[in-house]
Amino acid sequence: MVDLNTLTASSSIPEKVDWLAERYWKFSRDARLLESLKGLFVLDEDGELTKEPVRDPLTRETAGLMVLAPSGSGKTALLMRTIRATQVLSEAVDGRPGNTMFVTVPAEATIKSLAQLIAQQAGYVGMASKIRTHEAWAIARHKLRSAGIRLLIIDEAHHLVRPGPGRDVPGAVQSLKHLLQGDAAVAVILVGVPTLREAVMSDEETDRRFEKLFLKPINAGSPEAEHFAKCCGWMASSLGLTLVARDRLPERILFAEQGQLGRAVDLFKETMTRALRARREFPSLVDAEHRFEGLYGPREMSPFAPGNWDAVRSELEKSGWGR
Structure with missing residues (x-):
């Protein structure tokens, strides 16, 4: 297991992936x-x-x-x-x-x-x-x-x-x-x-x-949701990755997994892992969608569809997402 103090920009991809897998998110x-x-x-x-x-x-x-x-x-x-x-x-x-x-x-x-x-x-x-x-x-x-x-x-x-x-x-x-x-x-x-x-x-x-x-699900806009987003940002930064602010990836992930923390953390980690292995600096919505589709099957529209997140979420909610 790679220790946090030894993880640097020069750490290998396998080291970063192992480090990420070992991280526990405290709430x-x-x-x-x-x-x-x-x-x-x-x-x-x-x-x-x-x-x-x-x-x-x-x-x-x-x-x-x-x-x-x-x-x-x-x-x-x-x-x-x-x-x-x-x-x-x-x-x-x-x-x-x-x-x-x-x-x-x-x-x-x-x-x-x-x-x-x-x-x-x-x-x-x-x-x-x-x-x-x-x-x-x-x-x-x-x-x-x-x-x-x-x-x-x-x-x-x-x-x-x-x-x-x-x-x-x-x-x-x-x-x-x-x-x-x-x-x-x-x-x-x-x-x-x-x-x-x-x-x-x-x-x-x-x-x-x-x-x-x-153990209640995390609601959008709650202090726990803000903490989740901060954890995502810190984790990405520690790995040498940058989350694109306009993508609002943490919000999309929580919405996709209906606020269930364990599944949301797993989805975020897998999204980061895909970006690391592809040697991309910016994890993409495509990374998250591929993992989500692999878990739940293809959908006409997912929370990781391109475009403004507020508009995407509104369309999903109109279609009865999560019910």
């Missing part, structure tokens, strides 16, 4: 997530996080958090960056010990297969395939405790609560609640799309145990 949501984390863990006398989850003094239950937003909003990157920037939390990965575990739920996962996955990541090998669900969870919870895990982050958690034949949504919701109960309880963060909350709401006891953090 107000980062501070909001950190504040939510402080609701999951005991704080020291300075108000800083410790490694110990909060427990209700009467029930001994730990606390949970849901991070909710549509696909492409940057939920996973936000969680990973926040955990890695928090000194007292360390990720257990690739055999390296830590007190935080990320688990990504596969699309077809069941609540039993999630328990098996958690146990496996915590170091348990050879769980019988015909094991009963409650037995799998007993092993998973024991392994979390013995591995020193204090925070379990379940990404793509909405896959657990999809309805359909053979699916046990109430059972899945109960299993998530049980992670917060007993001596082996851990703090839990569920990450998913808004349908996750809708399913969990079916059980009032579980729903109230999880604080909700909704």
